[in-house]
Amino acid sequence: MKYTNLPHTDLKVSKICLGTMTWGNQNTEAEGHAQMDLAFEKGVNFFDTAELYPVPATAETQGRTSEIVGTWLKKTGNRDKLVIASKIAGPGDQTDYIDLYQLHWPERHTNMFGVRDYTHDVNDAWQDNFNEILHANLNNIIFQE
Amino acid sequence: MITIQNAYSLLNRVFEGDAAEISIREKMGLLAYSPMAFGVLSGKYVKGTAADNARLKLFPRFARYSSEQSTEATRQYLKLAEDNNMTLAQMSLAFVTQRPYITSNIIGATSLEQLEENIDSININISDSLLEQINTVHANIPNPAP
Numbered sequence: 001m002k003y004t005n006l007p008h009t010d011l012k013v014s015k016i017c018l019g020t021m022t023w024g025n026q027n028t029e030a031e032g033h034a035q036m037d038l039a040f041e042k043g044v045n046f047f048d049t050a051e052l053y054p055v056p057a058t059a060e061t062q063g064r065t066s067e068i069v070g071t072w073l074k075k076t077g078n079r080d081k082l083v084i085a086s087k088i089a090g091p092g093d094q095t096d097y098i099d100l101y102q103l104h105w106p107e108r109h110t111n112m113f114g115v116r117d118y119t120h121d122v123n124d125a126w127q128d129n130f131n132e133i134l135h136a137n138l139n140n141i142i143f144q145e
Numbered sequence: 146m147i148t149i150q151n152a153y154s155l156l157n158r159v160f161e162g163d164a165a166e167i168s169i170r171e172k173m174g175l176l177a178y179s180p181m182a183f184g185v186l187s188g189k190y191v192k193g194t195a196a197d198n199a200r201l202k203l204f205p206r207f208a209r210y211s212s213e214q215s216t217e218a219t220r221q222y223l224k225l226a227e228d229n230n231m232t233l234a235q236m237s238l239a240f241v242t243q244r245p246y247i248t249s250n251i252i253g254a255t256s257l258e259q260l261e262e263n264i265d266s267i268n269i270n271i272s273d274s275l276l277e278q279i280n281t282v283h284a285n286i287p288n289p290a291p
Contacts, residue, residue: 006148007174007248015248016266022200022255026200035260042265044264055204100147113209
């Protein structure tokens with residue numbers, strides 16, 4: 001594995017980050033645990049998750065992925081060897097902290113998800129709420145498209 | 146802000162405009178998601194080898210990477226990978242991991258075999274000549290899945 005620093009921090013993260021969004025729908029808890037075992041064994045120390053996972057996001061399933069990460073952390077005791085990025089919430093009640101806290105996409109309509117070009121909707125109200133976040137001086141925020 | 150998480154793959158290099166420059170200058174690393182374009186860049190859909198539980202068979206509404214242009218670009222990248230003795234998955238992932246603005250490449254898998262192949266892409270090198278060939282395909286079919 002190769003590593004780099006999470007920018008502006010002394011946290012060392014693997015250049016491969018383990019995505020988690022299938023666990024709890026396409027994958028079972030046991031399969032998610034097996035994936036974390038394998039990735040950890042291969043030197044991956046960086047996991048990315050989100051409150052709304054697994055995908056597709058539904059009210060019934062949201063949070064399952066975080067629970068699966070949480071039960072693996074509890075079982076293995078590996079929390080302090082990992083850098084965990086989440087979006088809005090973390091792995092249930094089973095980890096005490098999130099290393100990288102990410103803002104899971106701004107509420108706006110732009111040419112993403114395969115859409116080419118931009119068509120402006122004059123009725124789409126613009127609420128610029130980023131300044132408040134930046135002025136609150138929170139670090140480790142990312143903007144996801 | 147220390148990182149930005151956007152989709153980035155052979156089929157979507159939109160980040161390489163002003164975002165790539167500011168990412169490097171301000172040291173705001175890209176955490177690339179969907180580096181395999183929902184599995185399209187495994188080549189399994191163009192080869193017709195996708196299993197019944199493959200994501201785009203389960204959830205066809207995830208159509209971001211399923212356009213005609215994406216499919217054609219995938220065919221061309223598949224040929225490049227085969228000509229260079231690597232799997233399309235590994236070429237696709239190594240391409241992403243080695244870009245200078247990447248902090249980390251967010252991979253995912255539903256089987257341990259896929260996961261191992263994806264993680265092992267860390268050992269694949271995209272040579273300058275392969276990069277040039279990739280860029281030729283990209284120039285002909287730029288960002289088919291923005």
